Amino acid sequence: MKKHVILLSFLILFGCSEENTESQIEKKESIPLVTWVNPIETIQKKYYPALGLINTVGAGNINWSTSGTIEEILVKEGDEVAKGQKMASLECEMQILDRSNSILLLRQAELALDDADKNYERAKKISETGSISQEQLEKLEMAVSQAVLNYESAEIALNLRNMQVEDCDIVAPFDLNVEFVFSRLGNDVAIGMPALKILPLKGMRMEVMLAPHVAKEIQIGNTLVDENENIWRLSHKSGSSDMTTGAMNTLWEATEESNPENGIWVTTSIDMGDVQGYIVPLASIVQLQGPGVYLINDQDEIKWIPVDILVENDNDALVEGLTSSQRIVLRRPGNLRDGQKIRTGE
Structure with missing residues (x-):
């Protein structure tokens, strides 16, 4: 009888142990x-892919970078224009007035920051004698921080106004010949409308439309490589983007002599620098x-x-x-x- 009881107990324990082991295995496998x-x-180097239109002996358009009324047209068809020369401009009184106001606001913000700094420095010295509370000192410190923010905001606003004034003018991005003038004095134009049709005097040019966030990252002098391994250097980019597509126009110059076909689209890779x-x-x-x-x-x-x-x-x-x-x-x-x-x- 005892043998049967011992055997039964062993079987029960063995069965429970086996069940626990299987349960642990199942739990682990879950x-x-x-x-x-x-x-x-x-x-690493960061590259941005884009499509470019090559103009070798052909012409390209220079578009208005902002909207307004044409005030000056300083060139005519057939003129040879040097790089950097102003060719046309819009009425810009409002933009210039806004820039003047921004200059004044920046000066006021600079004076306010200077006053806040001086007040805080004086209070720090006084606090050493116990004549000013820590709470008052912290308030003056916060006033300095706010003055810094106001100055930085005024500086950003002035930079924006400067860009708006620059966009009123059309400047030659390189030595060129004027083939056609689309605009007339007194005409109202919108951003992205063609102003002049131009022909490079020498070398080759490539036009590339870029997303605004990409165009803002690159600087004059950045390079790209086309599908034929020709290297191009950025010579001009618009200050404003097209209102319908958001794309920004950029012009690139060939860095060496080559003979690509005129008026063709090529795939390119823009060097965005190290990341x-x-x-x-x-x-x-x-x-x-x-x-x-x-x-x-x-x-x-x-x-x-x-x-x-x-x-x-x-x-x-x-x-x-x-x-x-x-x-x-x-x-x-x-x-x-x-x-x-x-x-x-x-």
Whole structure:
């Protein structure tokens, strides 16, 4: 009888142990297994692809950069014009008046900042004697911060007014010949309307329309390479964008003698300079509210965070928003969610 009881107890214990082991295995298998990588810090060249229209012996148009009434036309058809020479302009009294007001406001903001600085410095010295409270000193410090913000805002406003005044004039971006004058004195024009048809006196030119955020990043002297490996240098860009498309017109000069076909479109790659970021495999990018990656914390739990993709190719992406010490999910089984526990595999 005792033997039967012992045997039965052993079977029960063995069965429970087996069930617990199976339960642990099942629980472990329910936690997804992922592989991970560390982002690699690097500095790379950033390029922007664009289409360009080449004009070698052909002509191109120079467009108005703002709207208004034509006040001056200083050239006629057949004139040779030197780079930097003003060729036409709009009535600009309002823009000039706005700029004068902005200059005055900047001067006032500069004086207010100077006064705020002096008041704060005097109060700091007085506070050493205990004649002024810490609260009063903090208020004066806040007044300095506000004065700095006001000065910076006035400076930005003046820069904008300067651009608006500059946009009233059409200036030769390079040595050229005037082929046709579209405009007449007293005409009202809108932004983007053609003003002059021009012919470069020498060399070649390429016209490229760019998105505003790209055009604002590049500077005169930036280079691009076309599909035939010819190098071009930026010589002119509009100060304003087209109201309908938002695109900004840029003109590029050839840096060396070549003989591309006239009036053709070519693909180009614009050198945007060096950018610092982190290389991650393209497979690790997960699109939720935009591009992002899953981070793994010390407790092997995951969280999705957004990243900015600067450059990408077939296999990797250069991104901002990470550090090289972080672990990011590379391969994952199905969908993941924030806070989910995972198992890591090297």
